[in-house]
Amino acid sequence: MLRIDIISVQPQMFRGFLEESIVARAVKKGACEVNIVDLREFGEGRWRKVDDKPYGGGPGMLMKCGPWFAAVESRLAGDAPDARPARVIMTTPAGRRFDQRVAEELAGEKHIVIMCGHYEGFDARIETLATDRLSVGDFVMTGGELAAAAMADATVRLLPGVLGGGPSATASESFGRNGTLEAPQYTHPPEFRGMRVPEVLLSGDHAKIEAWRNSESARLTRERRPDLVGGRDE
Numbered sequence: 001m002l003r004i005d006i007i008s009v010q011p012q013m014f015r016g017f018l019e020e021s022i023v024a025r026a027v028k029k030g031a032c033e034v035n036i037v038d039l040r041e042f043g044e045g046r047w048r049k050v051d052d053k054p055y056g057g058g059p060g061m062l063m064k065c066g067p068w069f070a071a072v073e074s075r076l077a078g079d080a081p082d083a084r085p086a087r088v089i090m091t092t093p094a095g096r097r098f099d100q101r102v103a104e105e106l107a108g109e110k111h112i113v114i115m116c117g118h119y120e121g122f123d124a125r126i127e128t129l130a131t132d133r134l135s136v137g138d139f140v141m142t143g144g145e146l147a148a149a150a151m152a153d154a155t156v157r158l159l160p161g162v163l164g165g166g167p168s169a170t171a172s173e174s175f176g177r178n179g180t181l182e183a184p185q186y187t188h189p190p191e192f193r194g195m196r197v198p199e200v201l202l203s204g205d206h207a208k209i210e211a212w213r214n215s216e217s218a219r220l221t222r223e224r225r226p227d228l229v230g231g232r233d234e
């Protein structure tokens with residue numbers, strides 16, 4: 001079973017995520033365990049301080065080493081010495097881009113720790129705790145919570161038994177087996193405001209439908225994401 005520990009100064013941000021999302025369903029089904037850890041429990045002094053002014057000046061506050069080392073080490077402490085080492089992910093706009101491949105990689109792990117930064121980010125020495133630095137895109141958010149939620153959601157839905165439809169449910173999606181975008185999909189009614197569902201989808205001919213989906217998937221990928229053309233090199 002996959003265990004995900006998310007460390008944050010805003011643990012309350014995960015309330016809806018843990019109660020309502022696909023992650024809640026996965027936890028209920030026993031496919032994973034998700035723990036939200038309040039960094040302030042590892043804060044320093046009477047005020048449980050987790051941040052301080054940057055050396056050399058500059059705006060804002062930085063997250064301190066002490067609380068982060070204590071928090072991450074506490075999460076790793078229970079892992080068996082012969083177990084595969086946990087993936088410790090630092091959320092940062094300066095990281096490798098999180099994508100479906102990374103989600104697939106993470107879905108194969110046993111233990112993931114996700115570090116949510118805040119304020120102006122982390123003291124650079126905290127990076128030594130991380131096995132991965134991951135970004136969700138070239139923009140700056142206020143904290144790592146939404147990034148952690150996105151990573152956990154994309155990972156957990158790949159775990160066996162979480163989605164109905166088995167492995168094919170995710171293989172045919174965008175960035176799935178072929179690394180291309182998903183073909184357009186339609187549901188009832190067959191015509192809406194003059195827009196008709198392509199005849200082939202109503203034909204009941206599964207081979208033709210499959211061929212149409214493959215060609216539409218290739219066309220959409222060429223049009224919208226030419227950088228993905230060529231598919232996955234596996």
Ligand SMILES: C[S@@+](CC[C@H](N)C(=O)[O-])C[C@H]1O[C@@H](n2cnc3c(N)ncnc32)[C@H](O)[C@@H]1O
Pocket residue numbers: 090091092093094115116117118119120121122134135136137138139140141142143144145147
């Ligand atoms: C205000 S940001 C710090 C940005 C940092 N000063 C910089 O310029 O790279 C605070 C925290 O939000 C999270 N964060 C912000 N944008 C992110 C992104 N695109 N991907 C992942 N995490 C992000 C990180 O945990 C980061 O430490």
